[in-house]
Amino acid sequence: MRNIFIMVLGFIFLSSFTKPKADELKWYKWNEGYPVAIKEKKIVLVDAYTDWCGWCKKMDRDTYSNAEVIKKLNKHFVVIKFNPELRDLTYDIDGQTFTAKDFFAQLSRGESTGFPTTYFIDPQKKSLMIDAGYHDAASFLQILDKVIADAK
Numbered sequence: 001m002r003n004i005f006i007m008v009l010g011f012i013f014l015s016s017f018t019k020p021k022a023d024e025l026k027w028y029k030w031n032e033g034y035p036v037a038i039k040e041k042k043i044v045l046v047d048a049y050t051d052w053c054g055w056c057k058k059m060d061r062d063t064y065s066n067a068e069v070i071k072k073l074n075k076h077f078v079v080i081k082f083n084p085e086l087r088d089l090t091y092d093i094d095g096q097t098f099t100a101k102d103f104f105a106q107l108s109r110g111e112s113t114g115f116p117t118t119y120f121i122d123p124q125k126k127s128l129m130i131d132a133g134y135h136d137a138a139s140f141l142q143i144l145d146k147v148i149a150d151a152k
Contacts (some may be wrong), residue, residue, distance in 0.1 A: 025070055028080045030091045030103070037078035037123055043151050044121040045077045046107060050085050053115040055134040066137035072144050076151075082107075120147045
């Protein structure tokens with residue numbers, strides 16, 4: 001009985017050190033994800049959402065959970081969740097610090113885009129692409145392919 005208990009504890013302990021599954025997205029916050037994207041030379045995908053946005057929740061449920069979308073995002077992108085309504089956070093970009101409001105203005109170039117809006121940033125080219133609105137998995141995969149092709 002004691003051996004079984006030790007084996008179960010060992011399994012629980014070892015399983016806590018496993019990497020995230022390949023079929024899951026690793027969502028970052030801006031201040032940790034942006035440096036990773038620069039280091040790994042990946043495209044930054046910023047998912048701007050709000051807690052009250054039904055289309056944002058639908059995109060999380062239907063699009064960001066799709067196996068093909070996850071595979072493509074994990075390979076080519078660093079994915080970041082950004083809620084511009086969280087006012088107590090700051091966002092660092094190349095030595096400058098922004099409030100959520102100012103960071104959102106920088107991302108959206110001062111335009112009203114609604115939610116969800118996806119921002120694609122290529123840190124190497126210093127380019128930004130804005131894509132407003134909900135996308136199902138099939139249409140989102142087409143957008144991802146275009147962004148990847150443009151980054152090459």
